[in-house]
Amino acid sequence: MAADASVVEVVLESDLKNVEVAEEVTRRVSSTAGFDEDDQHKIDMAVHESVINAIWHGNKNDPSKHVWLRFEIFRDRLEIHIRDQGNGYDPSHLPDPLLAENLLNVSGRGIFLIRTFMDEFRVESRAGQGTEVVLVKRLHTDNSAPSRREGP
Amino acid sequence: MSMKATVRQVNSVTVVDMSGRVTLGEGCTQLRELIREQLGKGNKHLLLNLADVTYIDSSGIGELVSGFTTVSNQGGQLKLLNLTKKVHDLLQITKLYTVFDVHEDEAKAISSFEKSAKA
Numbered sequence: 001m002a003a004d005a006s007v008v009e010v011v012l013e014s015d016l017k018n019v020e021v022a023e024e025v026t027r028r029v030s031s032t033a034g035f036d037e038d039d040q041h042k043i044d045m046a047v048h049e050s051v052i053n054a055i056w057h058g059n060k061n062d063p064s065k066h067v068w069l070r071f072e073i074f075r076d077r078l079e080i081h082i083r084d085q086g087n088g089y090d091p092s093h094l095p096d097p098l099l100a101e102n103l104l105n106v107s108g109r110g111i112f113l114i115r116t117f118m119d120e121f122r123v124e125s126r127a128g129q130g131t132e133v134v135l136v137k138r139l140h141t142d143n144s145a146p147s148r149r150e151g152p
Numbered sequence: 153m154s155m156k157a158t159v160r161q162v163n164s165v166t167v168v169d170m171s172g173r174v175t176l177g178e179g180c181t182q183l184r185e186l187i188r189e190q191l192g193k194g195n196k197h198l199l200l201n202l203a204d205v206t207y208i209d210s211s212g213i214g215e216l217v218s219g220f221t222t223v224s225n226q227g228g229q230l231k232l233l234n235l236t237k238k239v240h241d242l243l244q245i246t247k248l249y250t251v252f253d254v255h256e257d258e259a260k261a262i263s264s265f266e267k268s269a270k271a
Binding site: 016019041045048049052056097098103104105106107109110112113116 | 175176177209210211213214215217218220221238242245246247248251
């Protein structure tokens with residue numbers, strides 16, 4: 001559990017209009033956590049793609065189903081849990097969108113973008129309990145950032 | 153804010169000034185219908201001006217790819233103009249930057265259609 005974390009929780013009805021609500025909350029949380037604008041945008045996009053997956057693929061756009069977002073702000077990272085009421089999927093079986101034969105595919109880039117923009121991405125699917133994805137972005141403070149050599 | 157698009161004709165090129173969000177749902181549907189409509193009118197040289205596109209997601213990128221393929225299959229060309237840094241970075245990450253013909257100058261973009269039509 002997140003004993004040493006600040007927690008923000010949001011419950012959304014499965015309506016694509018709520019994706020922008022999720023983005024707004026994400027921007028506020030990631031700003032509060034101390035991420036710069038570039039990282040805020042990456043986190044925002046990763047949540048956007050995850051919430052769309054939850055609403056569209058997980059809950060099949062059924063407004064009676066919900067998506068739960070839980071933001072856990074730690075000193076060194078932000079963990080975001082996004083849970084739906086769908087049947088789950090195995091991200092290891094998704095085609096690589098960068099392969100030449102997939103480059104002109106219309107779909108299949110969402111999970112790739114999430115992996116690219118976040119430091120960790122996990123999918124936990126349980127039969128009858130929906131799917132939960134966990135996104136982690138580490139905060140690069142002065143102490144954790146790689147040292148830069150400067151000067152002559 | 154959903155997507156908005158205005159269409160203008162410059163010589164043989166149909167320039168589409170897009171703004172707002174190109175995301176799953178309304179934005180992608182609008183873009184798909186707009187391209188279909190222009191092809192239906194016989195306009196096969198399409199230049200999408202993305203200068204004021206504030207947000208594009210994986211579905212929006214997919215819609216650009218779909219438009220590119222559809223227009224190419226009908227013997228036309230779809231090119232991109234004025235990418236924002238975010239859109240530029242997304243196309244780089246997804247390796248699509250080299251697939252699309254991307255321009256920063258509208259006049260040069262327009263003439264690139266004419267050159268390829270003459271070739």
